Amino acid sequence: MGVYEWNNAVSNIKAYYGLTFEQFDMPVHAHYDTCEIMYVVKGKCTIFMSNETLHLNENQFIFIDKKVNHRLVVEEGDNGTILNLEFTLDKEGVDVQQLAREVKTVQTFLNARIPYIVLPDTGNMGSALKDLIMELENKRLENTCLINLLFMRMIIELSLCAENTMSLSGIVYVRKAKKFISENLERNLQVPLIAKAVGVNDAYLQKLFKKHLGCGIMTYTNRLRLDQAEFLLKNTCISVTDIAFKVGFNNRQNFGLAFTKANAMSPHQFRKLTGKQLEVETGTFKRMAEPKYISHADSEGDRGASGKRV
Numbered sequence: 001m002g003v004y005e006w007n008n009a010v011s012n013i014k015a016y017y018g019l020t021f022e023q024f025d026m027p028v029h030a031h032y033d034t035c036e037i038m039y040v041v042k043g044k045c046t047i048f049m050s051n052e053t054l055h056l057n058e059n060q061f062i063f064i065d066k067k068v069n070h071r072l073v074v075e076e077g078d079n080g081t082i083l084n085l086e087f088t089l090d091k092e093g094v095d096v097q098q099l100a101r102e103v104k105t106v107q108t109f110l111n112a113r114i115p116y117i118v119l120p121d122t123g124n125m126g127s128a129l130k131d132l133i134m135e136l137e138n139k140r141l142e143n144t145c146l147i148n149l150l151f152m153r154m155i156i157e158l159s160l161c162a163e164n165t166m167s168l169s170g171i172v173y174v175r176k177a178k179k180f181i182s183e184n185l186e187r188n189l190q191v192p193l194i195a196k197a198v199g200v201n202d203a204y205l206q207k208l209f210k211k212h213l214g215c216g217i218m219t220y221t222n223r224l225r226l227d228q229a230e231f232l233l234k235n236t237c238i239s240v241t242d243i244a245f246k247v248g249f250n251n252r253q254n255f256g257l258a259f260t261k262a263n264a265m266s267p268h269q270f271r272k273l274t275g276k277q278l279e280v281e282t283g284t285f286k287r288m289a290e291p292k293y294i295s296h297a298d299s300e301g302d303r304g305a306s307g308k309r310v
Contacts, residue, residue, distance in 0.1 A: 011093040011151060015086040016133050021045075021074040028071040034086045036064045037158070038072065039121075039129050043080040046073045049116060059121040061129075063158065068115050083129050087151075094148045096155065105159035112162075113201030119161045128154040170208045173198050177205060181221050185228060185248045191217050225249065226262050233271040240267045 014034050020042075028048070038047070039061035047054040047062055048071040056062060064070055066088075074080040089096065100107040119125075132150040135143055176198045181189060194217060195202035209217050225247040232243045244255035259267050 011087050011089055011096050011155075013085065013087045013093070013136065013147070013151065015084075016136050017084045018082070018130070018133050019084075020079065020081040022079055023076045024072065024074040024080075026072040028069055030067050030069045031064075031086060033066055034088045035066055037083075037085045037129065038062050038064075039083040039126060041081040041083060041126065041130075043074070044078045045080040045082060046075070047071070047118075048073065054118050056118060059126060060118060061121065061125060061161075062116060062118045063114075063162075064116045065114075070116070083126075083133055085129060085133065085154075094151050094155075099152055099155060103156055103159065105163050106155060109159040109162045111207075112204045114204075115199060117162065117165070119158075119165050122161050122164065123157055125154070125157040125161050128157045171212060173200055173205060174208050174212045177209070177217070178220075181224060185221075185225055186246055187248065188250070189218075189221055189248065194221075221248075222258065226259060229255070229259060229267070230263075230270065233267055234274050240271075243267070 018041075038045075038056070040056045040058055042058055044055065044057045047056060050069045054062065072082075074082075096106075096110070100110050128150065132147065132154050135147055135150055177194055180194060180197045187193075191202045191206065195205045198205060200208075206217055209215060209220060213220055215223075228247045229243050232238055232246065233240075238246070240255075241252045244252045247255075249255035249258070256266060259270070263270055265273070
């Protein structure tokens with residue numbers, strides 16, 4: 001299971017490696033039930049996601065949740081040294097749920113439910129991952145406790161690296177959501193659809209909207225619809241019914257009720273009060289009189305010997 005699934009909240013490491021690739025091209029794939037971390041120790045690599053290309057340099061790493069398609073490529077000359085760890089939630093290992101209760105940054109990271117994220121190593125993530133993989137390589141029967149401790153350390157380091165980046169990326173997600181909403185107002189927008197378009201969990205996106213905009217996603221969406229409706233009522237001759245559908249209401253009645261509640265007047269009353277006169281009567285134009293131009297000499301006038309205007 002993925003790290004965000006809480007039914008079995010105990011981690012279990014499934015695979016790992018530490019390798020240097022002079023050149024490598026991995027086919028597109030996804031892990032059915034495991035998460036993955038790839039850390040670039042030296043050199044660089046490229047990760048192709050379903051709709052995004054990510055370039056990782058030294059001391060950067062990526063976290064990828066289960067069932068996320070990706071492809072690792074190391075171009076000739078990049079010489080990427082990469083640490084890799086795959087793990088799942090199972091019935092034996094580290095109790096991640098308990099760890100999240102004790103460490104706030106872990107809880108924040110797990111609640112975000114981000115499918116994948118590239119992070120800079122702002123602490124000791126590289127050291128934590130290297131120590132864990134080295135201990136896994138030892139294959140000592142008595143080192144289970146140490147491996148669990150090293151895994152917990154790595155998860156904590158991961159969450160610490162994510163903390164600052166997620167604060168910044170949270171604003172980015174809100175901006176992406178706002179753009180998607182504004183470009184799709186006529187659609188039947190629901191929170192899961194918007195969150196999917198942005199690439200985050202709907203509960204996390206709701207939290208970001210409350211934090212950055214002070215309201216929920218649908219409250220923001222309906223405000224935007226009514227703002228757009230006000231603009232169209234003021235500046236166009238589009239019928240009220242057509243405006244209702246254009247801004248995403250499924251019928252005129254619902255639009256009228258929502259608009260009246262927000263503006264204390266109906267759409268027709270609003271248009272009558274604020275609308276511009278857009279019809280032009282072309283038969284009432286009048287030609288203006290030709291302007292009289294006065295030259296500099298004329299303005300001075302013809303003067304006699306006395307200096308007075310003649």
